[in-house]
Each structure stands twice: as C-alpha cells, then as structure tokens.
Amino acid sequence: MATNLNIEVTPISRVEGHGDLVLDVKNQRIEKLQFRIPESPRFFEAMLVGKKYTEPSHITSRICGICSVAHTFASIRATEAALGVELNDQILKLRKLTNHGEMIQSNCLHVYFLAAPDFLGVGSVVPLLKTHPAVVQIAVNMKKVANEMVRVVGGRAIHPITTVVGGFTKLPSVEGLLKLKDMLNALYADLETSLAVLKTLKLPDFERETEYICITDDQDYALYSGDLMSSDGWKINNQDYLTKIHEKVVQHSTGKHCWASRDAYMVGALSRINNNYARLSDNAKRYAEEFGLKPPCYNTFMINIAQFVEIVHCVDDSIRLIDELLEAGLDNDRAMVAVEPKAGRGVGIVEAPRGALIHDYTYDADGRIIKANLIIPTNMNYANVEKDLNQLVPAIIDKSEDEIRLGCEMLIRAYDPCISCSTHFLNVTLINK
Amino acid sequence: MSKPKVGVFGLAGCGGCQLEILNLEDELIDFISAVDIVHFTEAITEHSDTYDIALIEGSVSTKHDLERLEHIASVAKIIIAIGACSSSGGLNCLKNLYGTEKAKELVYGDKKDWIDAIDTKPIDAFVKVDYHARGCPPTRAEIVDVVKSLIMGKVPEIPDYPVCIECKRLGNICVYETGGTCMGPVARAGCNARCPSANSGCEACRGPVDDPNINAQKDLLDRYGLTVEDIMEGFNLYNACKKIEQKNK
Numbered sequence: 202m203a204t205n206l207n208i209e210v211t212p213i214s215r216v217e218g219h220g221d222l223v224l225d226v227k228n229q230r231i232e233k234l235q236f237r238i239p240e241s242p243r244f245f246e247a248m249l250v251g252k253k254y255t256e257p258s259h260i261t262s263r264i265c266g267i268c269s270v271a272h273t274f275a276s277i278r279a280t281e282a283a284l285g286v287e288l289n290d291q292i293l294k295l296r297k298l299t300n301h302g303e304m305i306q307s308n309c310l311h312v313y314f315l316a317a318p319d320f321l322g323v324g325s326v327v328p329l330l331k332t333h334p335a336v337v338q339i340a341v342n343m344k345k346v347a348n349e350m351v352r353v354v355g356g357r358a359i360h361p362i363t364t365v366v367g368g369f370t371k372l373p374s375v376e377g378l379l380k381l382k383d384m385l386n387a388l389y390a391d392l393e394t395s396l397a398v399l400k401t402l403k404l405p406d407f408e409r410e411t412e413y414i415c416i417t418d419d420q421d422y423a424l425y426s427g428d429l430m431s432s433d434g435w436k437i438n439n440q441d442y443l444t445k446i447h448e449k450v451v452q453h454s455t456g457k458h459c460w461a462s463r464d465a466y467m468v469g470a471l472s473r474i475n476n477n478y479a480r481l482s483d484n485a486k487r488y489a490e491e492f493g494l495k496p497p498c499y500n501t502f503m504i505n506i507a508q509f510v511e512i513v514h515c516v517d518d519s520i521r522l523i524d525e526l527l528e529a530g531l532d533n534d535r536a537m538v539a540v541e542p543k544a545g546r547g548v549g550i551v552e553a554p555r556g557a558l559i560h561d562y563t564y565d566a567d568g569r570i571i572k573a574n575l576i577i578p579t580n581m582n583y584a585n586v587e588k589d590l591n592q593l594v595p596a597i598i599d600k601s602e603d604e605i606r607l608g609c610e611m612l613i614r615a616y617d618p619c620i621s622c623s624t625h626f627l628n629v630t631l632i633n634k
Numbered sequence: 635m636s637k638p639k640v641g642v643f644g645l646a647g648c649g650g651c652q653l654e655i656l657n658l659e660d661e662l663i664d665f666i667s668a669v670d671i672v673h674f675t676e677a678i679t680e681h682s683d684t685y686d687i688a689l690i691e692g693s694v695s696t697k698h699d700l701e702r703l704e705h706i707a708s709v710a711k712i713i714i715a716i717g718a719c720s721s722s723g724g725l726n727c728l729k730n731l732y733g734t735e736k737a738k739e740l741v742y743g744d745k746k747d748w749i750d751a752i753d754t755k756p757i758d759a760f761v762k763v764d765y766h767a768r769g770c771p772p773t774r775a776e777i778v779d780v781v782k783s784l785i786m787g788k789v790p791e792i793p794d795y796p797v798c799i800e801c802k803r804l805g806n807i808c809v810y811e812t813g814g815t816c817m818g819p820v821a822r823a824g825c826n827a828r829c830p831s832a833n834s835g836c837e838a839c840r841g842p843v844d845d846p847n848i849n850a851q852k853d854l855l856d857r858y859g860l861t862v863e864d865i866m867e868g869f870n871l872y873n874a875c876k877k878i879e880q881k882n883k
Contacts, residue, residue, distance in 0.1 A: 247737035248728035266650020356832035450745040
C-alpha cells in the first residue's frame with residue numbers, strides 16, 4: 202500500500218460530456234479533491250436574451266441531446282407560466298407521454314450502455330456484444346421503443362419538433378399510438394430478463410445520507426410537473442425556487458455549484474424514489490422490492506437501480522396514457538390553445554432523467570426574453586458528488602491505484618452526469634496516495 | 635481491407651450527434667462491427683490516439699477546443715464534421731451575436747476571467763474538413779451513409795437542392811399556407827423535410843444550398859406579406875456564423 206498517490210483520469214468516459222477528477226492524497230489524507238468541469242461553456246442564458254417566446258424551447262433543447270425533451274418542456278412550461286397559458290388534458294397527456302419516452306431513452310442508455318460495463322467488469326458496451334449479447338439486444342430494443350415514443354409524438358427522437366408553446370403543431374396518429382402500445386407491451390419480457398441479470402450485479406456498499414430534492418405531485422409520480430420538495434421537509438411552488446436553491450461560480454468548473462438546506466443535495470432518480478415512492482406504479486414497486494430498494498436509500502450506486510425501476514414505471518404509465526388518449530379520441534381542434542404575448546416571469550421545473558431541471562424566464566410586453574436563468578441537474582449534483590468522493594476515497598484507500606480510480610469513476614458515473622448540460626466533462630487526476 | 639479505425643469526438647455541443655450514433659438501433663451492432671471504434675468518450679472507456687477517420691461533433695468555442703481539434707487533425711486521415719455546430723458553428727454562434735465578452739459577464743459575473751471562451755467557429759475555419767453530415771441533428775442514415783461510402787471508397791452524396799423539393803415529393807401542405815414561415819426555398823435538403831412535415835417551418839439547420847435562389851424566397855415572402863426580417867430570426871438560430879462572416883466581407 203502506497204502512502205502517496207498520483208492518479209489522473211482524463212477524461213472520465215461513458216458520461217455525457219466532459220469532466221475531470223483531481224485527487225491528491227498525501228500520507229493517506231486527502232489534500233485536494235475536485236470534480237472539474239473543463240467543458241466549453243455555451244452561454245445559453247445570453248443566447249436567449251431578446252428571443253421571441255416561440256424560440257426558447259428550440260434553442261434550449263440544444264443544451265443537451267440526451268435530455269432535449271426535458272429542456273423543451275421546462276422551457277415551454279416557463280414560457281406558458283409567464284404568459285398565463287391554460288392547457289387542456291390532451292396536451293398534458295401527450296407531453297407526459299413524450300417525457301416518459303425520454304426518461305426510458307436516457308435511463309436505458311445509462312443503465313445498459315454506460316454503467317453496466319462497470320458491474321460486468323469491462324470497459325464498454327462493445328465487449329458485452331460477445332459476453333452478454335442478450336443484454337445488448339434488450340438495450341438496443343428498449344432504446345428503439347423509447348426513441349419511437351419521442352418520434353411518434355414529438356416528431357423526432359431527439360430535439361422534438363411538434364412540442365411548442367401552447368401545445369402540439371401536429372398530433373400523432375391513432376395507428377402510431379397503437380403501434381407504440383404494442384411495442385411497450387412487448388418490453389415486459391425484456392424487463393423481466395433484465396431484472397434477473399441486474400439482480401446478480403454486486404453494487405458497492407456505500408452510504409451517505411444527504412438532502413434529496415425533486416418535484417412532487419399528489420396524483421402522479423411527478424416527472425413533467427409538480428411542486429419542488431426536499432427530504433429536509435420543505436415544499437414550494439416552482440415560481441419560488443430561488444428561496445431555497447442557491448448557486449455559486451467555482452473556479453475549477455464551468456458548471457456552477459448549488460446548495461439548498463445544507464451544503465449539498467442530490468437530484469435524480471434516487472431522490473425521486475426516496476421522495477415519491479408511494480406514487481410509483483404497483484409493478485414498478487414490485488421491481489423495487491426485488492432489488493431491496495425502498496426509501497430512504499442512501500447508497501449512491503443505487504441510482505442505477507432507481508433508474509431501472511423508473512423505466513418500469515414509465516412503461517406502465519405510458520400504456521395508461523395511450524389508453525386514456527385513445528379512449529377520449531384524438532382531437533386536432535384541441536392540439537393547440539391560444540397564446541398571447543405579455544410581460545411577466547415564469548418558472549418551469551421538469552424532472553429530466555438526471556434530476557430537477559429549472560428554466561426561469563422574464564418576458565417583456567412583446568413576448569421577448571429580458572432575462573433567463575437555467576439551473577441544470579448535473580450542476581446541482583456537483584457539490585454532492587465531491588462530498589461522496591470525500592467519504593469514498595478514505596474507505597478504499599488501501600486498494601490499488603487502478604481500483605481507486607475505477608471506484609471514483611463508478612461513483613461519478615452513477616450520477617449519470619450530463620456535462621454538456623452544464624455546458625461538458627471527466628478526468629480523474631489522483632495525485633499522491 | 636482491414637477495418638478502418640474510427641474516433642468519435644465532441645467539442646462544444648449537446649452530444650446529440652454522438653447520441654444519434656448510439657441511437658442507430660438495429661444498425662448499431664452492424665455499425666460498430668464494420669468499423670473499429672477506437673475512441674468515443676461518450677460511450678467507451680478505451681481510447682486510442684491512432685485513428686483513420688475522425689467524426690467530430692461541436693464547434694470550437696474555447697482555446698482548449700482548438701488545441702484538441704488541431705491534435706485530432708494531426709492524427710486523422712479523414713475528418714467528417716457531424717452536425718450543425720461542427721459544420722457551420724450552429725446554434726453556438728448565437729453567443730457571438732450577443733457578444734462573447736458580454737455573455738461571459740452575464741453568466742459568470744465578476745468571475746468571468748476564470749472562463750475560457752472565444753468566439754465560436756465551425757471546425758473548417760481551422761482544419762480541412764473532408765465531409766459534412768449537416769443538420770441539428772443529422773439523420774442517423776446520413777452519418778452511416780458517409781462512413782459506409784468512405785469504407786467502400788465512394789464519395790458520399792450530400793444533397794444540394796432545397797427542402798421545398800422534399801415537401802413537394804411528400805405532398806406536404808406549404809407551411810406558408812398555414813400561416814407559418816419557412817426557409818424551405820433556400821435551405822439544404824437531406825432531412826426529408828422533417829420540420830415542415832410536422833407543420834413546423836424549416837429553420838435551415840443544414841444551412842443554405844450552395845447557390846440559393848434568394849429571389850424565390852423573396853417572392854414567397856412578398857406573396858404572403860412577409861419581410862426578410864420575419865424569417866431571419868429563424869435562420870440565425872443555426873446560421874449566425876455565416877451571417878457574421880458575410881457582414882465582415
């Protein structure tokens with residue numbers, strides 16, 4: 202066992218974007234631990250200034266290819282809140298269905314393509330083609346169904362087209378929805394097979410209690426809309442988020458750091474399961490029980506399992522939404538509601554796959570943006586990632602350099618960080634153990 | 635012929651073009667079997683600094699991006715720009731329009747000097763680009779076609795006709811007829827008129843055709859009582875770099 206260690210992981214792979222970890226350990230004490238984001242900053246808050254209310258959702262969708270639907274809806278909801286737009290049930294259901302599609306797309310990508318290789322002891326999905334072809338086939342198929350969901354309703358698998366302020370430029374066809382329902386129903390067998398495989402994985406035994414934040418709703422397992430809530434016991438309207446959520450610029454990262462009731466908090470699938478478990482579908486609860494996942498869960502690595510449980514919930518809930526939409530009958534006359542520009546401020550908080558995503562716009566009387574503030578889930582998690590690493594490293598300091606490096610990478614990957622959002626991501630620099 | 639070694643890289647962008655490769659679905663397994671992917675940070679841990687073909691997403695927005703691009707160009711024999719940001723600067727150029735220094739101040743305040751940011755430019759402003767798979771995002775079929783053509787020793791076919799042709803072929807009702815605006819008369823096709831087919835005007839995410847029929851676009855605007863300004867906001871979303879470049883000429 203070395204007492205000094207110098208490790209560099211540049212960049213950390215299998216995360217969306219670009220990030221580095223710098224770890225400096227001397228005489229087994231952590232001298233420096235920084236999760237750095239050298240990702241190119243893209244200045245969306247500046248790009249939005251002066252833009253007409255019809256454009257921000259197209260622009261902000263391009264913040265992130267993986268969560269383009271969540272950005273689209275957070276943006277649209279912020280605009281609609283500012284302009285006082287009242288929607289109908291058909292629009293809300295179609296939006297929730299599109300959002301579920303992206304949740305399945307993204308959670309599937311992370312669980313199967315990005316995180317699973319760690320637990321199966323390989324470097325990427327490519328070797329899994331030889332060792333676990335059935336799992337890769339399931340992942341590809343599930344991704345295909347989820348892409349099709351966003352394509353059928355949103356017009357394109359990423360950067361949706363039909364989803365605009367006031368509703369949809371075009372409704373899906375009845376045939377399209379029926380086909381989706383068949384594809385979703387066919388996923389149940391794949392979910393059962395995946396359950397059997399995922400149950401064999403040994404997740405690291407690592408626990409650190411923190412503050413868990415997400416949106417919540419009395420009726421729904423909140424993903425598209427709801428009040429912002431914390432496991433520390435507060436619940437507020439979207440519009441009041443600044444009374445609880447704070448952010449600051451830190452020198453080692455282009456992504457800002459956030460805090461709420463304490464010095465760090467977690468957003469994402471585990472926060473949602475911890476706070477909203479009761480509203481999961483019965484089937485999703487059954488899967489959670491199979492993994493022993495029940496709130497409160499303090500193991501960061503269980504984010505991977507929480508994401509899988511959410512896939513089950515989204516499949517169940519999507520089928521329900523399709524049934525309700527078809528039963529009511531698709532009505533082109535109700536695809537859009539009227540929208541008129543006016544001055545005002547609006548906030549939209551949506552659960553992106555990686556956690557609560559906040560868009561906050563102020564409009565002038567012509568419906569052009571005066572000021573925009575965006576808070577991205579990956580940014581919200583940064584401080585919490587550093588806190589986790591500070592606890593993890595001393596616990597595994599006796600292991601080899603490679604094992605420490607992998608342990609840190611796996612922990613960071615568990616958060617499914619999406620660094621292009623904050624603007625990109627990952628290098629692990631371990632200096633001196 | 636041995637499998638070509640391919641590296642996939644991302645500069646300043648959303649990761650969506652790289653995601654479209656992971657989204658190849660039924661073709662994904664064939665694709666990653668036909669080429670030897672040696673570098674793809676978004677998807678694999680292994681990375682090699684030896685590759686024949688570089689697929690590059692994103693524009694150059696920092697000094698660090700430029701250093702990476704120059705290194706990639708020094709290694710790769712063929713460079714393919716994927717997506718609007720890489721091909722034309724894309725949406726990132728909206729920051730140039732706003733003013734890079736001003737943008738740094740707005741977002742990072744008095745900490746702005748910590749931030750590495752320069753005016754955004756497409757990658758062909760710095761290195762020779764062999765092929766472009768344009769669009770935001772490019773279609774998956776196009777990315778595969780470009781790589782497949784290269785493996786087979788063919789020149790990939792990039793459409794040089796406007797989106798209107800595709801709408802006519804599909805029998806779409808013209809977006810102008812439904813009260814919208816559209817760049818279809820001058821925008822480069824290849825997407826199968828994705829946005830107009832969803833009743834949404836084309837915003838020319840693939841840039842203009844090589845020799846755009848600007849008069850046709852103007853006639854159309856006149857006919858519907860619109861002005862060039864009415865469509866420039868949409869055009870600027872993906873083509874602001876081009877506009878700035880022309881202004882400086």
